[in-house]
Amino acid sequence: MTDTPDPYKGYRGRGRELLKRLGARVWSDCTITTDTGEFSGIILPRSEQADDRHIVLKMNTGYNIGIAVERIQSIVEHDYKEAHYKIPEQEFPFDPAKPNVTLLGTGGTIASRLDYRTGAVIPAFSPGELYGACPELADICNLETKKLFGVFSENMGPEQYLITAREIAKQIENGVAGIIIGHGTDTLHHTAAAMSYMLQDLPVPVILVGSQRSSDRPSSDAAFNLQCAAQSAAHGELAEVLVCMFGPTSDRYNLLHRGTRVRKMHSSYRSTFRTLGDTPLATVTPEAPPEPLRRDFTRRDPERKLNLYDVFEERVAIVYYYPNMQPDIIESLIDNGYKGIVIAGTGLGHVNKPLYEPLRKACESGVQVYMTVQTLWGYAQMYVYDTGRDLMELGVVPLANMLPEAAYIKLGWALGMSDDAERVKELMLTPVNGEITEREQYNAYVVLQGGLPEVDAFLHDHWR
Amino acid sequence: MTDTPDPYKGYRGRGRELLKRLGARVWSDCTITTDTGEFSGIILPRSEQADDRHIVLKMNTGYNIGIAVERIQSIVEHDYKEAHYKIPEQEFPFDPAKPNVTLLGTGGTIASRLDYRTGAVIPAFSPGELYGACPELADICNLETKKLFGVFSENMGPEQYLITAREIAKQIENGVAGIIIGHGTDTLHHTAAAMSYMLQDLPVPVILVGSQRSSDRPSSDAAFNLQCAAQSAAHGELAEVLVCMFGPTSDRYNLLHRGTRVRKMHSSYRSTFRTLGDTPLATVTPEAPPEPLRRDFTRRDPERKLNLYDVFEERVAIVYYYPNMQPDIIESLIDNGYKGIVIAGTGLGHVNKPLYEPLRKACESGVQVYMTVQTLWGYAQMYVYDTGRDLMELGVVPLANMLPEAAYIKLGWALGMSDDAERVKELMLTPVNGEITEREQYNAYVVLQGGLPEVDAFLHDHWR
Numbered sequence: 028m029t030d031t032p033d034p035y036k037g038y039r040g041r042g043r044e045l046l047k048r049l050g051a052r053v054w055s056d057c058t059i060t061t062d063t064g065e066f067s068g069i070i071l072p073r074s075e076q077a078d079d080r081h082i083v084l085k086m087n088t089g090y091n092i093g094i095a096v097e098r099i100q101s102i103v104e105h106d107y108k109e110a111h112y113k114i115p116e117q118e119f120p121f122d123p124a125k126p127n128v129t130l131l132g133t134g135g136t137i138a139s140r141l142d143y144r145t146g147a148v149i150p151a152f153s154p155g156e157l158y159g160a161c162p163e164l165a166d167i168c169n170l171e172t173k174k175l176f177g178v179f180s181e182n183m184g185p186e187q188y189l190i191t192a193r194e195i196a197k198q199i200e201n202g203v204a205g206i207i208i209g210h211g212t213d214t215l216h217h218t219a220a221a222m223s224y225m226l227q228d229l230p231v232p233v234i235l236v237g238s239q240r241s242s243d244r245p246s247s248d249a250a251f252n253l254q255c256a257a258q259s260a261a262h263g264e265l266a267e268v269l270v271c272m273f274g275p276t277s278d279r280y281n282l283l284h285r286g287t288r289v290r291k292m293h294s295s296y297r298s299t300f301r302t303l304g305d306t307p308l309a310t311v312t313p314e315a316p317p318e319p320l321r322r323d324f325t326r327r328d329p330e331r332k333l334n335l336y337d338v339f340e341e342r343v344a345i346v347y348y349y350p351n352m353q354p355d356i357i358e359s360l361i362d363n364g365y366k367g368i369v370i371a372g373t374g375l376g377h378v379n380k381p382l383y384e385p386l387r388k389a390c391e392s393g394v395q396v397y398m399t400v401q402t403l404w405g406y407a408q409m410y411v412y413d414t415g416r417d418l419m420e421l422g423v424v425p426l427a428n429m430l431p432e433a434a435y436i437k438l439g440w441a442l443g444m445s446d447d448a449e450r451v452k453e454l455m456l457t458p459v460n461g462e463i464t465e466r467e468q469y470n471a472y473v474v475l476q477g478g479l480p481e482v483d484a485f486l487h488d489h490w491r
Numbered sequence: 492m493t494d495t496p497d498p499y500k501g502y503r504g505r506g507r508e509l510l511k512r513l514g515a516r517v518w519s520d521c522t523i524t525t526d527t528g529e530f531s532g533i534i535l536p537r538s539e540q541a542d543d544r545h546i547v548l549k550m551n552t553g554y555n556i557g558i559a560v561e562r563i564q565s566i567v568e569h570d571y572k573e574a575h576y577k578i579p580e581q582e583f584p585f586d587p588a589k590p591n592v593t594l595l596g597t598g599g600t601i602a603s604r605l606d607y608r609t610g611a612v613i614p615a616f617s618p619g620e621l622y623g624a625c626p627e628l629a630d631i632c633n634l635e636t637k638k639l640f641g642v643f644s645e646n647m648g649p650e651q652y653l654i655t656a657r658e659i660a661k662q663i664e665n666g667v668a669g670i671i672i673g674h675g676t677d678t679l680h681h682t683a684a685a686m687s688y689m690l691q692d693l694p695v696p697v698i699l700v701g702s703q704r705s706s707d708r709p710s711s712d713a714a715f716n717l718q719c720a721a722q723s724a725a726h727g728e729l730a731e732v733l734v735c736m737f738g739p740t741s742d743r744y745n746l747l748h749r750g751t752r753v754r755k756m757h758s759s760y761r762s763t764f765r766t767l768g769d770t771p772l773a774t775v776t777p778e779a780p781p782e783p784l785r786r787d788f789t790r791r792d793p794e795r796k797l798n799l800y801d802v803f804e805e806r807v808a809i810v811y812y813y814p815n816m817q818p819d820i821i822e823s824l825i826d827n828g829y830k831g832i833v834i835a836g837t838g839l840g841h842v843n844k845p846l847y848e849p850l851r852k853a854c855e856s857g858v859q860v861y862m863t864v865q866t867l868w869g870y871a872q873m874y875v876y877d878t879g880r881d882l883m884e885l886g887v888v889p890l891a892n893m894l895p896e897a898a899y900i901k902l903g904w905a906l907g908m909s910d911d912a913e914r915v916k917e918l919m920l921t922p923v924n925g926e927i928t929e930r931e932q933y934n935a936y937v938v939l940q941g942g943l944p945e946v947d948a949f950l951h952d953h954w955r
Contacts, residue, residue, distance in 0.1 A: 090875055179878055181841040184815035213838035217814045293936055294839050294869025344820070347811030347835065349899050350681045351648035356808065359823035371811065374677035375758050377645040404938075405758025411554055414643055435813050472757055474868075474938040 036072035040079030041096045046070075049102040056106035059084060061098040070102075119158050119170050126204030126261040128167075131194060132174040133187065133210050133218075161250040163313065168204070168261035180211025180237070183218055185339035185439065191218070192225040195233055196335040205232040205260025207253075212237040212291060212299065215270060219286030220436040221339075223268040223460050230331040233268045234260045235286070239297040248273055248297040254313030255281035262316035265308055266327040267460060272300040274310060282307040283317055285324075287433045287462035290403070292474055301474050304404050304428045304467050325460075338443030343367040345435045347401060348378045357385035360394070367395040367438040370423070371431040376400055376407035377414055383421060390422025395451055397424050397438060399431040404472050424452060427463045437462060500536035504543030505560045510534075513566040520570035523548060525562040534566075583622045583634045590668030590725040592631075595658060596638040597651065597674050597682075625714040627777065632668070632725035644675025644701070647682055649803035649903065655682070656689040659697055660799040669696040669724025671717075676701040676755060676763065679734060683750030684900040685803075686732040687924050694795040697732045698723045699750070703761040712737055712761040718777030719745035726780035729772055730791040731924060737761040738774060746771040747781055751897045751926035754867070756938055765938050768868050768892045768931050789924075802907030807831040809899045811865060812842045821849035824858070831859045831902040834887070835895040840864055840871035841878055847885060854886025859915055861888050861902060863895040868936050888916060891927045901926060 034052035035043045051057055051070060058067045059082065068086040081093035164170055175190055195206050210218055219235050226233065236256035238249035256271040268286035276298045284302045293299040308324050309317035342365045346356060360368060368389065372378050376398040378386075389396055398407045398418065407425035409415030419425070426434050434455075441454040456463070498516035499507045515521055515534060522531045523546065532550040545557035628634055639654055659670050674682055683699050690697065700720035702713035720735040732750035740762045748766045757763040772788050773781035806829045810820060824832060832853065836842050840862040842850075854860055862871045862882065871889035873879030883889070890898050898919075905918040920927070 090872065092874065179841070179876070181812075181814075181837050181878065182843045184843070211838075213841055214814050291838070291866050292868055294864045294866045294872070296869065296936060298936075299866065299869075341815060341817075344816075345811055345813045347809055348645075349809045349896065350645075350678050351805060352808075353805075353827075355823070355827045359819070359827070363817075363819045363823070373645050374675075374755070377643070377677055379646045379648070400758045402755050402758045402763065404756055405760065405763075408554070408758070410556070412643070414645065432813065472760060472762075472938065474936065 038073055038079070038082075042073070042079045042082055045082065045096050045099060046102075049099070051102040051104055052107065054107055055102070055104040057102050057104045059094055059099055060101045060103075061094060062100065063098065066092065066094060119172075120165050121169050122165075125167070125169050127169045127171065127202070128205050128207060128257060128260045129198045129203050130170055130172045130207040130209060131191065131198075132172065132177070133183065133191065133208060134177040134179060161253055163250075163254055164257050167254065167257040167313075170257070171203075178211075180213040180215060180218075183211075183214050185341050188218060188221040188225065188339060189337050192222060192335060192337050195222070195226055196333060196337075199229070199231060199333050202329075203231065205234065205263065207256045207260045208233065208235045209253075210235050210237050212239055212272075216286075216289050216291055216300070217432055217436055219268055219270050219284075219289060220433045220462070221440065223286040223462070224437055224440040225336050225338075226268065227334045227336065227459060228331055229266045229268070229325065229333060230329050231266050231327055232260050232263045234263075234271050234283075235269070236271045239273075239295065239299055246297075248278065251278045251313060252281060255311045258313065258315065259283060259309075259311050259317050263309070263311070264327050265317060265319065265324045266331070267308070267325050269308065270300050271311065273297040274307075280310040280312050283309040283311060285461045287458075287460055288430065288464075290430060290432060303430060303471075305461065305464055305471050306468055336440070336444060339439045340366055340442035341439065343369070343435060343439040343442065345369050345371060345431055347371045347431070348373055350379070352379060352382060354381055354385040357382055357389055361385070361389050361392060365394060367442050368397070369426075369431055369434045369438055370396065370398050371401040372398050372407070373401060375405075375411055375415060376409045376418070376425050377412070378418070380414075383417065386418070386423060387421045393448065395424075395438065395442065395448065395455075396422060397426050397434055397455060399426050399429055399434045401431065403430065405467070424455070426455065428467060429462045433462045502537055502543070502546075506537070506543045506546055509546070509560050509563060510566075513563070515566040515568055516571065518571055519566070519568040521566050521568045523558055523563055524565045524567075525558060526564065527562065530556065530558060583636075584629050585633050586629075589631070589633050591633045591635065591666070592669050592671060592721060592724045593662045593667050594634055594636045594671040594673060595655065595662075596636065596641070597647065597655065597672060598641040598643060625717055627714075627718055628721050631718065631721040631777075634721070635667075642675075644677040644679060644682075647675075647678050649805050652682060652685040652689065652803060653801050656686060656799060656801050659686070659690055660797060660801075663693075663695060663797050666793075667695065669698065669727065671720045671724045672697065672699045673717075674699050674701050676703055676736075680750075680753050680755055680764070681896055681900055683732055683734050683748075683753060684897045684926070685904065687750040687926070688901055688904040689800050689802075690732065691798040691800065691923060692795055693730045693732070693789065693797060694793050695730050695791055696724050696727045698727075698735050698747075699733070700735045703737075703759065703763055710761075712742065715742045715777060716745060719775045722777065722779065723747060723773075723775050723781050727773070727775070728791050729781060729783065729788045730795070731772070731789050733772065734764050735775065736764040738771075744774040744776050747773040747775060749925045751922075751924055752894065752928075754894060754896060767894060767935075769925065769928055769935050770932055800904070800908060803903045804830055804906035805903065807833070807899060807903045807906065809833050809835060809895055811835045811895070812837055814843070816843060816846060818845055818849040821846055821853055825849070825853050825856060829858060831906050832861070833890075833895055833898045833902055834860065834862050835865040836862050836871070837865060839869075839875055839879060840873045840882070840889050841876070842882070844878075847881065850882070850887060851885045857912065859888075859902065859906065859912065859919075860886060861890050861898055861919060863890050863893055863898045865895065867894065869931070888919070890919065892931060893926045897926045 035046050036053045053072045055070045068084040071083045085091050234256045236252050240247040270284040270289045274280045274282040288305045291299050292301045309319045311317040406428045409419050409425045441451045499510050500517045517536045519534045532548040535547045549555050698720045700716050704711040734748040734753045738744045738746040752769045755763050756765045773783045775781040870892045873883050873889045905915045
């Protein structure tokens with residue numbers, strides 16, 4: 028290390044030559060003109076191992092791109108400021124008057140950082156770093172943190188569900204006031220469903236939280252979401268498995284979604300998680316405990332005895348129907364030993380005729396086959412059309428308004444609970460916590476980006 | 492046939508005995524009390540072949556249920572009115588001053604009727620019946636009708652797409668002012684996408700229309716939708732493949748959705764079709780031509796030369812990712828000779844690590860693999876995370892904000908257009924009509940059930 032930082036840090040060969048020639052430096056806020064257009068942002072440093080053919084730019088959108096050296100015509104520097112992304116680590120203060128909350132780390136964007144070697148965003152969950160980044164947490168609760176593992180959320184699966192559920196049970200036995208699970212957003216709703224089935228009769232809140240923008244970005248929702256989650260875990264009256272994420276696109280409040288009725292609906296918006304076919308349970312801000320929007324939730328009761336059902340059968344699949352689907356799709360699942368299939372059918376729960384025969388074969392050979400709807404809103408109602416009745420006669424069981432994802436996770440769990448086909452079916456059709464509701468609320472068919480006064484008025488007038 | 496109708500029509504044995512004993516008749520509007528609850532509706536006649544163990548009730552919701560004889564405790568008749576469901580057939584009048592429109596029938600609920608043999612809803616598309624049911628059509632246009640085939644929409648596939656596209660081309664050559672396609676709603680959006688790719692440079696509108704409630708139900712949307720479709724086909728300025736269905740839940744207006752950006756989002760609501768990641772193109776009522784909500788559409792131009800690309804490769808599949816998906820799902824597709832795979836990944840376009848190896852194998856063996864997002868809203872942006880970059884290196888190509896269904900249909904079409912991998916990729920990444928848009932409009936992340944004044948105000952203020 029030298030006192031004078033290298034203005035072309037990590038660049039070598041052609042890349043370094045280009046920067047020198049055009050008078051641009053690492054950390055320049057600049058506009059790069061290429062043969063295909065202009066790109067504005069900050070030039071990032073690179074690692075020694077990186078190729079010498081690209082300049083990496085952190086665009087104003089927060090995303091990074093690599094621009095090929097030979098396409099760059101000019102670089103105009105507007106500003107220069109070296110970034111310091113290292114988050115200071117600090118010990119969390121303890122206040123005996125405050126509730127104890129445990130934050131369990133699984134990986135994911137809530138603590139992602141930019142990797143300057145590759146210019147990519149990488150997960151880096153360290154609870155101490157989180158506190159360092161967001162000291163307001165200490166005003167809400169005492170926080171203990173524990174890293175369970177560190178995986179991208181698309182790599183979460185039964186192994187991680189079981190570890191997480193068992194750790195939550197242990198923490199509850201130790202008497203915590205609430206639990207926060209830090210989780211990547213991609214499959215946060217799947218994990219929320221898994222925890223809903225595995226952890227029944229919760230005495231305290233279990234709050235899943237993530238962030239859609241990493242904490243090195245100005246529009247990051249990490250700190251806001253984490254504080255809302257801490258309020259919900261420490262002071263919330265709702266003792267359920269809940270997802271705590273942005274309500275409107277602005278950081279005005281978060282919504283608390285029931286773990287079995289929530290789904291990620293936008294790849295990049297912070298308001299991506301939406302309750303489907305039902306309404307969210309509460310709003311929450313960093314400053315105050317959650318405000319319920321409804322009354323039908325399970326209330327906190329530290330005396331309630333938790334039931335842990337830590338089982339999962341892995342040979343389960345979702346079959347997402349598309350026109351002209353061929354029998355081989357179902358036949359392969361039978362041949363490969365799948366024990367359960369959740370179909371996401373069209374309309375009220377339909378698939379085409381060529382699938383009837385393999386579905387009959389599946390049901391006859393003991394594979395459990397259930398029907399959900401790919402419309403996401405509404406019910407599988409297979410008695411309306413002849414074709415639906417035919418499918419039910421083959422042994423396909425409609426799951427009312429259970430979301431395909433919630434059904435997939437539940438089937439893995441139910442097949443873990445019992446080897447008896449009738450018992451599994453009974454488990455599937457008996458809602459644990461809202462995954463089937465008797466009717467859809469009149470105002471439940473809605474996705475709102477929020478932030479506009481009319482929309483918020485709508486939310487508040489109609490969700491209360 | 493006798494002059495006095497049988498008051499227990501179709502009922503025999505125990506069922507007939509029960510009706511006699513409780514003094515209830517077929518066509519009674521009544522309340523049936525059972526050991527599990529009360530059911531209100533109209534007792535339907537049964538066929539001679541039906542069992543004698545059930546009374547079939549058409550409930551006030553429009554759905555039919557069979558109630559087991561032994562559970563019925565009492566039947567209270569409120570009213571009695573024999574239903575006449577036969578729709579009169581009439582010749583469509585011709586007015587030389589009106590535009591000529593052709594209605595192509597494919598089957599589906601727009602003309603479904605109740606089958607009194609089984610108590611189920613069956614498709615029964617006869618264009619003459621349609622006119623008989625909705626004479627207002629003659630005020631809008633001259634209508635010719637042609638039944639192409641009669642299949643439930645979940646059984647639509649490439650064979651039907653090709654027949655439909657070729658017939659549309661023929662009709663356009665014959666000089667019609669516009670075309671209506673009557674279609675079941677389950678896969679209406681898939682067919683709309685297929686027509687968008689197969690029929691390019693349309694001189695006149697091609698309007699797909701269906702109904703969510705069969706025409707024997709009081710809340711049917713069949714006649715309203717058909718009139719809106721006729722207005723759009725005969726008088727609309729928008730010469731694109733469009734889906735014409737309910738905007739709000741009330742029958743105030745229909746929306747015209749671009750064929751590549753629309754999806755069925757509710758299993759039973761009439762307002763089920765929504766434009767995703769974009770805004771609808773126009774509103775339309777039965778009384779007047781469509782009113783555009785935007786300016787960026789293709790205008791009617793009878794001189795424009797239609798290009799028909801009537802090709803489709805059937806060995807294409809959608810893989811809808813779920814946590815813990817195993818390699819066998821991809822391997823089976825390779826083994827079974829699939830030529831194209833559209834993944835609906837999580838988040839910005841991700842799948843788990845165990846799928847990398849089979850995906851590499853797929854790409855290396857010439858299978859075209861594309862990535863879309865199962866969030867439905869937002870973009871596949873695979874350069875943000877290491878994992879996305881890894882997938883791209885394997886050969887997986889992100890499709891920006893193309894909907895999984897629109898991508899599946901496009902890949903079948905593109906593989907039909909060319910055997911050359913690079914050409915197929917070029918076709919996939921070059922939007923034909925809005926299936927990829929450069930950015931998502933600021934107000935495009937929204938599903939509204941509509942009908943509430945605030946919501947309509949929102950629609951009209953923000954979509955214009």
